[in-house]
Structures are given as C-alpha cells and as structure tokens.
Amino acid sequence: MGWTGLIILSVILLLGGYYIYTVTHVTKMDSIARNLGSELDTLIWDRNHVYEQITAKLTEHGIELDEALTKKPALGLGMTPSMQMSIYSELYRRWLLLTPVMNANPELKEDEELQKLCSRFLDLRVETMKAESKYNRAATDFNAYIQKPFPSFIAARKTRGSRSNFNVVLAEASVDKPIQ
Numbered sequence: 684m685g686w687t688g689l690i691i692l693s694v695i696l697l698l699g700g701y702y703i704y705t706v707t708h709v710t711k712m713d714s715i716a717r718n719l720g721s722e723l724d725t726l727i728w729d730r731n732h733v734y735e736q737i738t739a740k741l742t743e744h745g746i747e748l749d750e751a752l753t754k755k756p757a758l759g760l761g762m763t764p765s766m767q768m769s770i771y772s773e774l775y776r777r778w779l780l781l782t783p784v785m786n787a788n789p790e791l792k793e794d795e796e797l798q799k800l801c802s803r804f805l806d807l808r809v810e811t812m813k814a815e816s817k818y819n820r821a822a823t824d825f826n827a828y829i830q831k832p833f834p835s836f837i838a839a840r841k842t843r844g845s846r847s848n849f850n851v852v853l854a855e856a857s858v859d860k861p862i863q
Contacts, residue, residue: 705837712825713843719818723767723849726814728758730774730807733800737781740797746788752777764818764847771811778804815849822846 684692738753756770785791785801792798826845829838838844 701833702837705834706841709829709834709837709841709843712821712828713838713841713846716818716821716825716846719814719821720764720767720846720849722814723764723811723818724762726807726811727762727767727770727774730804730811731756731758731770733804733807734774734777737797737800737804740794740800741781741785741791744788744791744794746784748781748784752781752784764822764849767849819848819850822848 735755738748741748756773758770762770829835829843829845
C-alpha cells in the first residue's frame, strides 16, 4: 500500500469516526431532551394529583366545588410539550379559581394537611419551572446541533426531528398562597 492508499484509508477512518461521533451525539442529545420532557410529565402528574387531593379535602369540609374545578384533565405519558403546556395552564387556571374559594373559608386555616397540600402544590410549581428551564435548554441545544449540515442528515436518518420548547408564560409567581 502506497501513500495514496494510506491517505484514502486515513480519510475513510476520519469520516467513519466523525459519522460515529455525530450519530452518538445526536442520539445522546435527543435522549437528554426526552428524559427532561419525561421529568416535566412527572411533575405535571404530581401537581395534578396534589390538586385532586386539595379538592377532595375541600369536599370533606363540605365545600361544594364547580365541576370545572374538579374535572380531571386527560393526562398521558410522553405528552408533547404543547399538551404539557395545555394541562399545566389548565391546572393554573383552576388554582386561580380555587384560591378565592379557600380564602372565603377561614376554618380551613386549621387543617394542617390542607396547608401542606397547598404548599406542596406551590412547591411543585417551582420544581416545574426549573425542569422547564432545563428541558428548554436541552431542546434548544439539540435543535441548534441538528441544524448543522451533517448532523441534520443524521437526525433525519434517525427520525429525530426538532423539539418544541415548553413555554408557559403565566404570572403564577405572584399568586398568593391561599388560606393564610
């Protein structure tokens, strides 16, 4: 094998190495974004579950709630960011409607379990906001990487499309805690 053969072999090895690196990197970045999306799913499920416990406690106290406040949303594993945002927004809307109901019943201040549930619901908001930030960063990085010529070819071949961001723009941080 002469110099020409060594150069061709070297180029083939370099291209093969770059191909393997790119496939691995696209797969890894997609996996990270997918896992962070699953974390958002879990937090939304948890938040919904805590909300259901809050409404059950209110019912135990004899407070009648409108069906709009107690209807269960359609949750599903592996929800798209748009579905996640929709459910998250709906939980937020219900919370805004539920807070005045709780504030109008001062006897609820004595229910420590209800107090803990309300605090947990609000804590889950903070956790969701952190998870949203992590997911959006991973999705943005992934989308930027697969815009490059060779990674876009690999992503298309591996059926890895761009990822939507999870963006809920709500003034939820200003919501007062109920029953204080």
